[in-house]
Amino acid sequence: MKVNNLGLGIIAAFAALCLGIAGIQLPNPSKQIYGPGFFPLLLAVLLGVTAVALVVEGGRQRAAPLISLQPWTRNPVFLLRFAAIPIGVAFYVLCVGTLGFLPTVSVLLLALFLSLGVRWQLALAVAVGAALLMHSLFHLGLRVQLPWGLLEPIRW
Amino acid sequence: MLKRMTLAAVALAASVLAVQAKYPERPITLIVPWAAGGGTDAVARLIAGGLEQELGTPVNVVNRVGAGGVIAHAEIAKAAPDGYTIGLATTELSTYYWGATGDITWKNFTPIALVNFDPSAIHVNATSQWKAAKEVVEAIRAGQPGTYKMSGVPIGGAAHLAFGGLLHSIGIDPNKVTLVPTQGAAPGFQQLAAGGVHIVASSLPEGASMVEAGKVRALATIGKERTAAFPNVPTANEALGANYSAGAWRGIVAPPKLPADVRERLTSSLKKVYESENFTKTMKGRGFGLVWAAGDDFATYLDKDFTQTGDVMKAIGIRQRD
Amino acid sequence: MLDAYLTALEMVLAPSVLLVIIASAAYGLLVGAIPGLSATMAVALLVPLTFFMPAVPAVAAIVTASSMAIFAGDIPGCLLRIPGTPASAAYVEDSYRMSLKGEPEKALGISLVFSVMGGLFGSAVLMAAAPAIADYALKFGAVEFFWISLLGLSAAVFIGSSSPSKGVLSLLLGLIVAMVGMNNPGAVPRLTFGSTDLMAGISLIPVIVGMFALSEVLRHMISPSGSLEIVQKKIGGIFASMWRLTKQYPWQILRGSTLGTAVGILPGAGADMAAWLSYAMSKRFSKEPEKFGTGHPEGLIEAGASNNSAVSGAWIPALVFGIPGDSITAIAIGVLFMKNMNPGPTIFLNSPENVYALFIVFILANLIMLPLGWALIKVSAKILKAPRDLLMPVILVLSILGAYAINNSLFDIWVMLGFGVLAFFMEENDIPLAPAILGLVLGPMIEENFVNSMIMSGGSFVGLVDRPIAGTLALVTGTVILWPIVAGLRSRSQPA
Known part of the structure; x- marks a missing residue:
């Protein structure tokens, strides 16, 4: 199953959102300066940026369909x-x-x-x-x- | 009526005898919560080797690593109580309930016997200005929270609780020392030598190589008595007047509701292994502490440890449940 | 010292020890060559057997088995595109393509010969300078390790393929998967969805087995019969072009071996990271970077030498301080203690013959890799001529076993399946696999060292650069990451 860049970008954006929400909710019982939620949030942000890049790339290549099943x-x-x-x-x-x-x-x-x-x-x-x-x-x-x-x- | 009771009694006795005569008739699995090559694994394999000779059947060590040992402990507790799956339980068992890692406590097992206790210790960098445990403790007492850092253990690990408990017992807030968590002792000692942290509370055997290399100094052992392999290291009591002892224990456990005769057979075989020359020599050679407590004595020990752990975790502020 | 060496030589050349060495070599080669089983697992499974042996053969068994396994992992990678161990995953594409071009013997020969060279280099460093190097390595704290792991991550930039955003996507996938579980500095369960199994995190080996082996099996299932018959040709002279290649790429051999040894010395980083880093470095400094991934020998030479030299390098901190250089030595240290060869400077003072025996075994193991490896290659070629329809299902079962045996966990088999299917779809969509693996390997190192650096510096970022080694590493990492971006921008602003 091939997904074009626009599709991948949408999936990535969704994943970034979920990750970000999960990250915000993580507790920090030991009160470390950078707690367990820091890296998930950081990665969520990076994922979001990547999602945007993918959508932009997908916008340029209009040719490929969103989802195409292989033969x-x-x-x-x-x-x-x-x-x-x-x-x-x-x-x-x-x-x-x-x-x-x-x-x-x-x-x-x-x-x-x-x-x-x-x-x-x-x-x-x-x-x-x-x-x-x-x-x-x-x-x-x-x-x-x-x-x-x-x-x-x-x-x- | 009497005839029926007699028949029943005879049948029962026969079946008990039958089980006793037959156990063990196939290989036994010994589940270990930590990875191959580590101290816990070493103790487990020593025991497995000895039990194999005593019981006359292969005893296979299975390392079920993960989540601070809770996966392995849970698996031992869930296994069939037929004596063919047993496990080496470790100190972390006392932390699972309090830390909300799992709902498992020592009561989920049939305790067979305690075989080992390694007290935690106080290690500092060899170039540090602290030459005695008293100086360390007084510096912590006088200093600002967060001035001093310790490493070599994850949050809630044995050394973390032992050192925290020690401070607590002499009236110092354990949270004055910041923990830099690592998954094991070796990275902690690396940090100590590199100058990133001031204290490592792992046990004496774990620091032995670094001490010998002159990179690290052992100032005290948090045990009731001095360790034979390290005779020059005073106890916390001698050095600080703190009658406190904590560290990492290891013992053999089985799933709950183990039949009495299987338990009896395991305990007596284990005792022979514990007293065997091979076991005592190897354990002493590495500086591992030999401690024995079987059956109900072990259960009492576990109960005390469970309570003490809960208190220390509360003092450190990592207790999640009551 | 000379008589200690002679005593050591006598001990190693004893028939019983030689027998153990040959048996362990065969064992290591076998386990390394089977997809799904790794070098670490080979050593872990050897531990119970070492109980019955005295010190020298016990250590010899471990050294030999691990060296052989790291090399043997290259064989299925070359012939089937399924790496036998994680250390071979870095360059599996190049070696496989070389086979497809009809030159499997060249790829395998490179693996063998340059692995031996790298291994000998690493052993020489071990013998010559172990205590001094270990001493220097102790200066590395959390901050230094943070920069090194970040540097390693930047290697992903170079391994990446066509679309940079897809490469980053893959990298992020690996980093996110690495976050699952309780093994974070805060000891808080993350992304575990209430599952106890997930609390342990997601292990590397099931993921690699799934991504490389299972996905290959899936690809075979949907391919029309009769295709992918690549190893039709007889495997010709394995050693044929090796001398020419040695003269063609001497710097790569040296650079790979040096970087590999250095990475091995650093605690926590082993052969797999060495291979990735060397492959990336090779591509970065190559005069023909566009050929990488098409069946080009340069990267294979450098990375192949690198992962074997890392195996020896890892023993340096292990012997001198009892601090493992990689997962294999973590296990080996336990065996050393068992045999009363306690790591530390006293090991050099009290029983130098034992240490020298270890060094001699390293040299011996790397030398016998030549004939034994050659034999294994010949045998593998025959086995892999078997019809794929019979081979692939067997590989599936081996993958299941390999994923299970690492932690004795049925859950890991599900992990393998999940990532196998995921990798299948990733490859359909031109999302590279390599960055994901790199992210999974390096993620925990980066996070733990960053968080700990922050704890130690009290939250101040200055703490990341104010130590001399850290500062230098930061500079190097910054350059490595920013250079291609700057170069890319400059070339775009220049007239066409």
Whole structure:
């Protein structure tokens, strides 16, 4: 998604406003000369100036539309693949505790491989293999604790 | 009726025995609120290593850094009370409630044992005209607020509270000394050597290298007795007549409602680690203070510390709640 | 002193120690080359293993692993545009483009050879002058650090790309993100929206992993199949053109190594800042600045030497005062204490063999980087010939792991995702990523040192310049920031 300079400037101005309001409201319990609110306010001001610069630049280039969607967004396959990443990460965070690292990662990798059009036999093999390899690297090699989840009874 | 009660009693005893016989049967996680390489991490790893030998199962140290330790403490308190997640609690625990950082106090844990207490100390620049703690304190008493500055600790950190509490105990307003906050002791000592501040209240082990290098002088330790590794540094009591002791403590805690037998097993294993030659030698070598208080003694200690911390934070003016 | 050195040599050349060095080298190379895992993490994870080793191998392990990791981070940056460690992020664009031009072996060779040169330079400085330099470094207080971090920020001006206002926007983004949390001088939660996790602030590594690795994965997901197959060519002679480049850019090598060592010496600033600063300096003083970012070797040479020399420089204040020069030495100091090698002047008096052993290990580590690094490059080239469709999802999982493992925090994975998506949109809109990272790294340093300087001077701005070193730094910073503005205005007023 491309946003032209005018749009960016508007977003920046809005952010500057929010930041400024947040900064003003910050308390200064230790009564330091330049309290916790100083830098947020300073940055809000600088952001506001930048917003103005962006709007001015945007005014000069009238050609580009405010918001334009890239060609890939019109292709449902690409859109799905793109979305698969945040969904996949969310799946990991939410399920790794209960399912365990090996099952979660195998499923995640399998899903991503399939979405990219890899043949299911290869996808399955690499998914499980890579999961095992990474698990070993971190668990045995680096002694980082990864959740066992469903595989708790057969932990090694 | 009697038969049923007997059966119940037998079942209960069996299950208790069963749990006791089985714990621990998988690795234990020891959560540490500070980063790898620091003093707290070092103590935690010493304990983890010792516990691993006593309990016969791996004890993995996990550093959960952030927000002055409140994230790690909160995580320990929320963990399942099965003895497989324990933590190294530190002094900052007593500040979270008073400072409105979190709603967590020592009561949110099962205290297992206190293992270490490092008193804060008074360090000055080696070229400073102050040669004794008395001179420092009198200068502060006589001077204008803000004349003297201290560093090496964030707002509400152990050294900040210890020094402030010390001043308060001898009738000086702690706010006369301005704090230049830093995230750790090392930047504070840097400032002290560079001449930007006058005092650093971090503990003796933290300043040892700088003292040896001749850049910094240690004038007193805010502890009940002198530290063995630094025998020439007087206590605050000896130097100022102030019967005050404060600093940073560390102890092992577990989530609340820990079963009694698991607690028993942990405590006894921990005691063996505490008394082991490896632990005592290493701790003493670094100048870390060895203190032991288990179970209810620890709880009493924590309660006293909680109250004292609240009072000092009020005197400094950083207490947010009642 | 000579017999102490000989004893040290004997200790280091013991088979067990050599074994540890080789193993740590392999470990450091592996961790550094995996996107998402950083050199600091490599050292942190090594700490439990050092418990079982005596002093010399323990320290040798840390020194070797960290030196290797800093170099190895360049490899995925060059081949995949995903830096393996934050220190490689500064010049990832140039090295990647060199690969795209069909010269991956040149980029990798530069990384390897000039990293070794920088590392040897830093080690030489460490050996020759550690106590004296550390002594001088102690004169630096909050005021001096303020100017240095501001100077570092001005480097963003030079790294910036087409539109200056977009560069500033990115910089401000980084600075604002740096403000999240409780880690400010006032200890007041800022922008935390009530979340305990946010109170800890936003960690650098998840952000870098997200911005570079995750966004690359996203880009792959939307690219038509079969594109981006760059490493088709066999990787040829890595060492081929290195001698010619050495003769072509000698000053850059020297300048990069010197600046890198200096930045490493300063507590709190490490290899990543060294790389950014050197890259900016290289561009600023180059005769061909417009070539930077297109696959030009000059910046790579200077910054590549710089980050490895910073690794050695960081040990100077660490050994002499126990004050860490960077995050790696912060961990290393703990290990030194554990092994009764207490930092301080006594370390040079009581157990000089141990210190000399450390120096020798540094030299050794940088030397074996040549053969081991060469081997790693060959292996990586093969691995990265794997189909992207298989590689990218695996990189996603590694990114998740890397973001998680730094603080054992699931929240950091969300951070990684958020910044990855953000970086994707930033790049779509020609907003450069580099200034944001610089802002995130330097923001806390600038604020803390400014606030503390003000506390110490009682609010007076004169306090910012009345110490000799501070005054000089202020002058230099002022010049660096104002010069391009003045030059720009003058060129506009001149007739076309």
